[in-house]
Amino acid sequence: MSEIKSINTISPVVEVKNLWKVFAKGQRSKGKKTLNIDVHDEVTISQMEKDGKVVVAVRDVSFEIYPGEIFIVMGLSGSGKSTLIRCLMRLIEVTAGTIKINDLDITSLSKKELVKHRRYQAAMVFQHYGLLPHKTVLDNVAFGLKLRDEPKEERYKKAKAAIERVGLKGWENYYPAALSGGMQQRVGIARALVMDAPVLLMDEPFSGLDPLISRQLQDELLRLQEEMKKSIMFVTHDLSEALRLGDRMAIMRKGSIVQIGTPDEIVSNPADDYVAAFVADERRTLEKTKLSLGNKLVSTPASS
Numbered sequence: 001m002s003e004i005k006s007i008n009t010i011s012p013v014v015e016v017k018n019l020w021k022v023f024a025k026g027q028r029s030k031g032k033k034t035l036n037i038d039v040h041d042e043v044t045i046s047q048m049e050k051d052g053k054v055v056v057a058v059r060d061v062s063f064e065i066y067p068g069e070i071f072i073v074m075g076l077s078g079s080g081k082s083t084l085i086r087c088l089m090r091l092i093e094v095t096a097g098t099i100k101i102n103d104l105d106i107t108s109l110s111k112k113e114l115v116k117h118r119r120y121q122a123a124m125v126f127q128h129y130g131l132l133p134h135k136t137v138l139d140n141v142a143f144g145l146k147l148r149d150e151p152k153e154e155r156y157k158k159a160k161a162a163i164e165r166v167g168l169k170g171w172e173n174y175y176p177a178a179l180s181g182g183m184q185q186r187v188g189i190a191r192a193l194v195m196d197a198p199v200l201l202m203d204e205p206f207s208g209l210d211p212l213i214s215r216q217l218q219d220e221l222l223r224l225q226e227e228m229k230k231s232i233m234f235v236t237h238d239l240s241e242a243l244r245l246g247d248r249m250a251i252m253r254k255g256s257i258v259q260i261g262t263p264d265e266i267v268s269n270p271a272d273d274y275v276a277a278f279v280a281d282e283r284r285t286l287e288k289t290k291l292s293l294g295n296k297l298v299s300t301p302a303s304s
């Protein structure tokens with residue numbers, strides 16, 4: 001009882017409330033501009049969607065991420081995952097709603113405050129690494145600290161430690177092109193870790209990599225998380241990755257979150273047919289395991 005009470009009183013690090021992102025169709029403006037639209041006017045919005053004038057990429061989304069939690073966002077292509085995670089860094093301006101990180105509403109920050117938010121509160125790992133090709137591994141990792149005006153000696157010390165943490169000791173003076181995809185993504189992770197921000201945003205960081213490498217990196221992330229206890233938002237469309245990494249997961253469909261729960265809850269109790277279709281294979285495997293376990297129990301002499 002007391003344990004449940006204490007869990008309920010932990011404050012979230014990330015708190016997203018009634019978030020909307022509506023894009024004007026045909027103007028791929030990177031989402032920097034905000035569209036002037038009343039999201040509460042459902043009739044107008046759905047008419048504009050039907051007329052192909054707008055795309056509602058994120059629709060009235062709310063969730064929290066707690067300290068030390070890996071929160072997975074999953075959904076089919078086009079369901080709004082990337083738009084959502086980018087809103088948290090404010091790489092995309094939101095249409096409506098609030099995003100609080102450590103109680104600070106980042107949707108209302110000035111440009112100057114936003115720079116600070118990006119340098120101290122949240123760090124992002126992208127699918128395509130986003131490394132600077134003309135800088136060495138060491139300078140890539142130290143770059144964010146340079147933007148923070150940290151003294152050279154200090155930033156190299158921290159960068160070397162982060163490089164060692166992701167298993168790349170000895171590669172400090174190489175350029176990204178000399179590294180495999182998996183190693184480049186390790187650099188991407190080191191670059192985020194070195195900032196020591198409380199929130200880590202990871203947008204499909206391991207997809208596109210060899211399955212074996214991506215599994216190694218998943219293990220690595222779990223190991224690092226044991227030490228770091230960050231609040232991690234992790235976007236993926238790979239269910240097995242989601243189930244391995246996630247403490248809780250949100251399933252997105254056409255911009256909305258259709259279910260939030262622990263991997264167990266989602267697999268054993270999908271909220272609708274869309275979620276059920278996602279987890280169908282996993283359920284089949286579970287049922288087979290239960291069945292064969294049941295058979296074993298029935299047939300072992302010890303059980304009779």
Ligand SMILES: Nc1ncnc2c1ncn2[C@@H]1O[C@H](COP(=O)(O)OP(=O)(O)OP(=O)(O)O)[C@@H](O)[C@H]1O
Pocket residue numbers: 023024025026027028029030031055056057075076077078079080081082083084237
């Ligand atoms: N800058 C933009 N301008 C207009 N529409 C956009 C823009 N960015 C995304 N969209 C649309 O918003 C919807 C959600 O896209 P988003 O990239 O967030 O989905 P996703 O779930 O991340 O997909 P994927 O897994 O393919 O990356 C899609 O219909 C997409 O075409």
